[in-house]
Amino acid sequence: MKLYSQKTIKQIIDAFGFQFSKSLGQNFLTDYNIVRKIVEVADIENKYVLEIGPGIGTLTDEIRKSAKKVVSVEIDNDLIPILFSNFSGIENVKIIHKDFLKINLEKLCNDEFSGEKFSVVSNLPYNITSPVIEKLLKSNTKIEKMTLMVQKEMAMRMLAKVNEKNYSSLSLLVCFYSKAEMKFKVPNTVFIPKPKVDSAVVTMIPELYDETVNRNLLNDLIRAAFNKRRKTILNSLSDIEEKENLKEIFKSLNLNENLRSENLNIDDYINLANEIEKKRQ
Ligand code: SAM
Numbered sequence: 001m002k003l004y005s006q007k008t009i010k011q012i013i014d015a016f017g018f019q020f021s022k023s024l025g026q027n028f029l030t031d032y033n034i035v036r037k038i039v040e041v042a043d044i045e046n047k048y049v050l051e052i053g054p055g056i057g058t059l060t061d062e063i064r065k066s067a068k069k070v071v072s073v074e075i076d077n078d079l080i081p082i083l084f085s086n087f088s089g090i091e092n093v094k095i096i097h098k099d100f101l102k103i104n105l106e107k108l109c110n111d112e113f114s115g116e117k118f119s120v121v122s123n124l125p126y127n128i129t130s131p132v133i134e135k136l137l138k139s140n141t142k143i144e145k146m147t148l149m150v151q152k153e154m155a156m157r158m159l160a161k162v163n164e165k166n167y168s169s170l171s172l173l174v175c176f177y178s179k180a181e182m183k184f185k186v187p188n189t190v191f192i193p194k195p196k197v198d199s200a201v202v203t204m205i206p207e208l209y210d211e212t213v214n215r216n217l218l219n220d221l222i223r224a225a226f227n228k229r230r231k232t233i234l235n236s237l238s239d240i241e242e243k244e245n246l247k248e249i250f251k252s253l254n255l256n257e258n259l260r261s262e263n264l265n266i267d268d269y270i271n272l273a274n275e276i277e278k279k280r281q
Helices: 006-016 030-042 058-066 077-086 105-113 126-138 152-159 169-177 217-229 233-239 245-250 266-280
Strands: 046-051 067-073 092-096 118-123 143-151 180-188 199-206
Touching: 006 077, 030 058, 030 118, 030 143, 030 180, 030 199, 046 058, 046 105, 058 105, 058 118, 067 077, 067 105, 077 092, 092 266, 126 143, 126 152, 126 169, 126 199, 143 152, 143 180, 152 169, 152 199, 169 180, 169 199, 169 217, 169 266, 217 233, 217 266, 233 245, 245 266
Parallel strands: 046 067, 046 118, 067 092, 118 143
Antiparallel strands: 143 199, 180 199
């Protein structure tokens, strides 16, 4: 079945009385070239694959042709009978009816992939992109590569560099936990229903930027800095550490107290975390 064809999607929707949910970020792919390109970029020949949000299974169907096994996690009750019907009898596809954000990822990987390495491929629901990326990057699993379609603006935030307009806590998270790359842009015309904005496909290969820093402290610093991004970094971090200590640390690191969150790169945040840790010992 051509699950990417508008005609097939409409037939399935009618047959099951399915209605698109905006709050679940449901925009289904309708272009085979894009589906093919995502799977090509993902490079999943004979690999284990985790898919988040299969919809009616358009991407799933292309993934299962080359993957060893694909496990697709879908939250929507109404899509489950459609997915079971589309993949009945196909042995290397497993549908799991759950909220990906609530799933125990470590357990899932042990149960479904025997704890071995796997890749993630997803056309992500736009409303939960950040928490999904955070969950994947911070997970204690053997992710080999992530190939994710996200809104174009989100891709820009993920890949932004220090002092750029889109630089955010997400940029730092992505940079700390992975090597990320923009692969290609996707116009909004290839989805049903058509979203307002274009999308982009980004890959991330997990790789820790620094193994020794206290990651919880680094995380707290970045969060605090970007929560109050209009304030100077010294003021935003004063909830985490005493101002006098911070002043000394800034001086020792040769950092200007009047800088703001967007002016500090990952090394600056790591140095701050290390110095604060030292003061606390
Ligand atoms: N993969 C399909 C495609 O490309 O045509 C659908 C992608 S659509 C952008 C996002 C999918 O994620 C929808 O099927 C939606 O129901 C599902 N979804 C939304 N929130 C979810 C969650 N928390 N856990 C699992 N799936 C979710």
